[in-house]
Amino acid sequence: MIELAHLQVLAAALFSIGLYGVLARRSAVLILMSIELMLNAVNINLIGYATFVDFGEAQRALGQVLIIFVITIAAAELALAIAIILRLYRNRSSVNVDQIDALRW
Amino acid sequence: MLSQSLVFFYIAAALVIIGGLGVVLTRNIVYAAFALLAAMLGVAGVFLLMFAEFLALVQVLIYGGAVVIVVLFSLMLTRIQDFENLTDHRQWPLAALLAIGVFALLVAATLTTSVRVVERQSLGFLELGESLFTDWAVPFEVASLVLLVALIGSIVLVRTSGGRD
Amino acid sequence: MNNNFLLLLPEFMVTGLAFAILTLDFFIGRDRKHWLGYLAAAGLAFTLIVMLVYQWNTTDSLYDGLISIDGYSLFFRAVFLVMAIVIVLSSVEYVRKNLEYPGEYYAILVFAVVGMMLMSASRELLTAYISLELLSFSLYVLVSFDRYNPRSNEGGTKYILLGAVSSALLLFGISQIFGLTGTTRFDEIGSALRAASEISPGVLVGLVLIIAGLGFKVAAVPFHMWAPDAYEGAPIPITAFLAVASKAAAFALSLRFFAESLLPIIGEWQIILAILAALTVTVGNLVALAQTNLKRLLAYSSIAHVGYLLMGLAALAVVEPDGDVQRNVSHLASNGLMLHLVAYGITNSAAFLCLAAFYNETKRDDIADLAGSARRAPFLTLVMAASLFSLAGLPFFAGFVSKFYLFSAVAAQGLLWLAGLAIFTSLLSLYYYLQVIRQMYIEEPRVSGAIRIPKVTIGLLGVLLAGMVLLGVYPAPVMDAIQHASDALFASIG
């Protein structure tokens, strides 16, 4: 049987993988993709709780509602971020995060 | 003895994990985009296993149909020559360590927390819709504003004008 | 369910204002677009008046407390509207000289205000989160709004990427809390936590993640690192908006969340927040010592101020040595926090407005560029000096009173060491503020010639200076309002 723990571990794993990507990748676009992984990890976590825990009548739908919002926000965030990255690319001809360190110290 | 659902779950989980690892490990950015797609589909699979058909559908539509396409477009618009030899910076072992740390933390935390669970329960379309448009109408409206801002913002930022680009 | 949506009238009005701006943008000539700024300011002011008139003493809620219109949210929404008016007005000249697409600029700014207002009113994690994202998205755009400036762009990129990561953290935290308590409502979370004998590790991690997400929003060390870069890159009015308004909104949300949900278990997290606060004041002030760019200096200084404000959160109750929680002076901490937010808001707005006015004329924002500004723009420099003194917590200005009150509250909650650290770091801050003042007053100007300041700016500066001094010498009226807000906040948790 699938248990809550399965989903939680999967979520944790995906979250960590996404985090690794954020921390290790050079391309801004790939960082963005890694963030999507993290957000999906959240969704896995949420669906796990939503499915396996009884929240009573009033909150039954809340888990899935949350997921919908997360997906929405994730998509919008991705779009906006890509717009900004494109802008960056036009100004600097690079999306390499190593190279965007004019602002520091 | 594996139950049928568990097998499906493992398949979906494997898809998710492999896709995820693909995104963060591959040296070719196009592969990464497809790995992301795979992971997203895996997540959709998980949704299905949790009887959340609507979410699975949304997941496939938004991620498969929109997000990955947008990502690919953006890749096309930026520098092609970088596509095939992506490198990670020198911080990656540290990043790996930290990621493992976070994983350990989350797993340890969840596993040591006892949750009173019930059988998997499904949620009907109607119920979800009604909840979304009554109980959560305000956040829903706000979310629309968020999308609007993202839209306007993207246009403003990317639109060329005056030939300065 | 019987929902009185009129309660959200101010939000509707502000949203309408944003649409109005977007619409009018099509019909207004290129060289008159600054009227959009005045329109935005007027609209916000009108909203403020309407809100004050119709919601004075209102205590009501939508969806059984999903959104709460009470003294607390009234206070904060009023503060946000005032701040937004100031920012809009200080933007007019800057936008005209430096930016394209003024219509979109003002509209998005106004959308951000909607997000902020809802943040202070929401008593539920999802609503709060969405409102927070509305604010964040607006800010992502606005920070990058100086399209051809690589710095603006860079700041925006860092902000949105790290912002997204922090969203992920926050959401994971929310998912944990939701999963383990079964609710996202603040009060219900609170009662669930109170019912539990101890905090389970899952909840603990969830709370840490939420703290991290909110910490990112307010720029608390170690989640602060985006802030100096984004501040430096952003257009100056937006830097002010980031430093003042968005921070205030994040605190409005955090204060309600901590007070309503987490107060019962303050014994668990007080030390965590205290550490965060201590780290924040120390790092913020120390690094500020080494800055040469004024915007960046103010960024670090505002990080330091976040530390002071976090102390207010950490000091929401007394934790006795045996673990008992005394809440009878909790309102002092929230009062102190709000007072300092107001004082800090006024002061920092003034500082940034001065900087913007200076930048508009000279296109420079390094500390050394201010040399001799007292000769070139006496009034501007006076206001700048006053706001720096106020930030440093010297008397006659708002900063002194608010710091005194806040630190007293912190001490009263048994965190004297934290107050002591904060006071000591205030001393460090004085050093770098004085370095700026030194440039302005003592050094000889390298470039001669008076700096022209628009009348609107002068007027606005005058108002801010007056506010700073008034709050510094007679804070009682503001304090009354804050006390009402605190009462409303704590009324809901009994």
Add this chain to the structure above:
Amino acid sequence: MTEIIGTNWAWVIPALSAGAFFIVLPFRRYLPVQGAPLSIAAILLGFVLFWFVLADLLASGTADLSIRWLSVGDTTLTWGTTVDQISVTMLGLVTFVALLVQVYSLGYMKHDGKYDPGLGRYYAVHSLFVAAMLALVLADNLVFLYITWELVGLGSYLLIGFWYERRSAAEAAKKAFITTRIGDVGLLIGIVLLFRATGTFDISTLIHIAQNGGIEQGTLNVSMFLIFLGAMGKSAQVPFHVWLPDAMEGPTPVSALIHAATMVAAGVYLVARLMPLFELTPTVLVVVASVGVVTFVFAGTIALVVTDIKRVLAYSTVSHLGLMMLSLGAGGVGVALFHLVAHGVAKAMLFLGAGSVMHAMHEETDIRKMGGLRRRMPVTGWTFAIGAASLAGVIPLAGFFTKDEVLLRVLEYRHPVFIVLALFGVVLSALYMARLTFATFFGEPKSDHSEVHESPTVMTLPLLLLAIPAIGVGFFAFGLGDTYKGFAGFIDGHSKFHLNIWLSIASLVLAGIGIWIGWAAYIRGSLSTERIIDRFQSVHRVLAAKYYVDEIYQWVIDRIVLVLGRFIAAFDRVVVNDTAVDGTGDSVKISGFRMKFVQTGRIYNYGMAMAAGVVILSLIWWIVQT
């Protein structure tokens, strides 16, 4: 206030001069003769009042008068006067000498028919000084005494430094002030210690308490010794004598005032005034006597070789002050004061005479360039000779009687060593006085004196007036039936005049020897000074260098005080400030500077910080929780 003018009016005497000071100093530019007549009038009135006070004292005995100056809690400080035999003696001496000196100064401060532009300042400070001195002798409590004591010091500082444009005068004034002040440290500590033990400053109360054993002997010993230190400073006892010879940089009438009858007498006066206390501390009295006799001989030897007319007189003063201290050390208050008076008038006359000479010779002071001046300046010459003879101990001048009484006292109350040394000092005293007088006024002129004239009457008159007591005051030694038991008896009420004929003869003979040697060396020329100097070269060198005391002090000041001062100043700047204070500040700044490099500008570092923050915070919380 009584009906008649009497002892209760004593306070008016200093007040007059003080008033003169406060009027003359600010308004000197607007007063005739720069206010000098006002000042003289004040002191003249004082002198007149003195006779009323004296009469009333003789008629109705001692009188106290005091007003509260301030009080804290149960401690009250007063300003008060006490009029008794000691104070009235001093009162008379001071007013008399001061009056004459001030009159004399009118002539002395006039050059080529024009008054010195600083005349007003001169008279103002003069008045201040006199007022302080008069108040000092009247003071009935130690605080008031200390106040006036210090004001006397201030007056001397201003007078010695009158010609402040001369570097040497400025330095001499400074030296006088600082040297006496070092003694004053002792005085003040002594006073405060006495206060601590008794809770009072009032002298008679103190004495009363002490005599009833109210003060622990150790405390009393220490206090009295410290107080004596103050007296040593003011009275220029070895080793505090260095300021006095240098103080000759002041105008000569000032020397006459300060170094004959007033300031230097203050130390003697103080010990005399507190004698009942000193008597309770025999050890301290031995110290007093020892210091006195050492000073007597020590200064006498230096006076032998000094060639500056005023400095010879200065060392002579030091020497005689030593004699007075010796007398006090032997418990002889009356005789000490007697000698003080005799010495005071004689020395005042000598200084004024020297001033007259210098005035005539355009400030020439080297006796080797003088000689035979009595022919050109007869009044000056003869009065000078009288003064010198008096101090040399020639019968029947005052000095003979007073010195004789001192020697007698010493012989009776002290170890034989003291009398031997004292008699040696008598020889020296006679010798240097003879040398000075003969070299200056007798013999042949050693330079062209054709321009030299006798000084104007305003200067010679005081000389003549001073000659009278210089000659006659010695006869007060004898008793007059029961009402007057001799001067010593007048002072302390029980001493009786008596003679030791052998001692008198011995001292006369010794003085004669001294004078004879002087006569032989400076008039007849049968004794060659050069040969003696050649013979005792090393001794002469030491004497001429004044025993190197100044050099030692200079070394201490230069090498220890100033160097230490510079060291502390540098230490304060380099170590305390630049290292400790700035160092702390800098290290904070540097830590900020280092820390800012954490902010690398790279997103992944930022993200790392966030993630690490989450992990660490969680761990902390978890650990704290369990």
Add this chain to the structure above:
Amino acid sequence: MFGFDPYVLLLLIVLPLVGAGAILVTPGSNVRAIRMEAAVAATVTMLLSVYVFLAYDHSVGGMQLERTWQWLSMPGPWPLGDHAITLHLAIDGIAAPMVLLTGIVLFTGVLVSWRVGDSEEDSKPPKAYFVLYLLLLSGVFGVFVTLDMFFFFFFYELAVLPMYLLIGVWGSSSTFPTFSRTKEYGAMKLMIYLVAGSVLIWVAMLAIFVEGGLGTFDLVALEQVTFSDNFQKIFFPLLMVGFGVLAGLWPFHTWSPDGHVAAPTAVSMVHAGVLMKLGAFGIIRIGMMLMPEGAQAWMPALIGLGTVNVIYGAWSAIGQNDLKYVIGYSSVSHMGYVLMGIATLNPLGLSGAVLQMFSHGIMTALFFAVVGAIYERTHTRDIYTLDGLAKRMGFTATMFAIAGLASLGLPGLSGFVAELLVFLGLFQTYPLLGVLGIIGAAITAVYILRLLARVFFGPLGERWEDQTDASGLERVSTLVLAGFILLVGLFPFPFIRVIESGVFEVLARFGDVG
């Protein structure tokens, strides 16, 4: 008296502010009007301060001219939360002479500053100068008359704030053979140091507020609380050192001489004359009044440091070549007497300390006024460069001599009375340190007389042939100061009995001692 007694203390604070406001709205080009406004404000305030001093009735004692205005409440589980912060104004016998002192220094400082902005090389506008100057003095008045810890601290910081600009803008940098001190450095160090002191004070105040449990910052109310011994022993030293910094407590004194060297004349006058007194006043008003046991426990430390101050400061002054450094270190030395006097905890010593605060304030103001006059004319303060100035600047020399003599404790001048009382007090508790104190006074004589002999006496240096003596305004201001030196020196009782009434109130807190 005239019906304005309840407001008179408030007026003291407000009048300088009104003056500052009037100057602020006057155009900067109208220098004459600005000066007149400053002078009027200063004169009226000084007269008011004289009135306050005279109005204080020593025979009644205690707090007088009291008035309270509600300012901010802190509701909570404590009795006085509704009056948490009040503008509680009153003076006692210790504050009264301080108010008078401030009035005098304020007035004379304005006169001395008359020519600010006139200098030929660069004209710094006098407008801001006078505004800041009056602001500073308003703060000082506030500290002396307030009985609320918040406002005490408020005014305390207010007094510190303008110093930075006053020194930084109108000050002067100096170069010496082996080192140099810029005005920026001096100003910054002064500011940081003083605020660093206030960090400790602030922490201690918060601790008192919390421990007091009354929910008020009112000192009178807090005096009713008995703080535990441990608490007092921990927090008294914070106050002692915190306020001690301002009082020049060794080894936290270096801001003071460097500050003087950089500061313009009137600021030096206020700095040494009044500002340093705030520290000592704070120790008495807050430290000793609230925490007598703590004070008692820590007094040996204070008295020890005070002794170091006296000797070290004096000896350090001997080694200085710059007039202002000499005077600066002499201030350090003299403040040592104040600290020693305070630490005696007996009526004599404490009265002496307060009188010394007054006396030193006047005296050092006179010093700096004179030094300023010299510097303005000769553009040097090096004692080896200046020589024989008395010939050309007789009046100035006289004034310097009066200040110097007062400083070395000459009877008849104010310093003596104060020091004598301190010594008398000291000998009752720590005779040995009393001896050191008296020796310190002798060391003072060394450097003061050395200075007089070097700078004023001796042959006139050729380059000073054309020096002019003090101007009319300088004469008035220095004469006022010198007059007070004489007045206190000759007739100290009117001052002492006022001080005494305050001192006994303080000592009453020390049951067994008082």
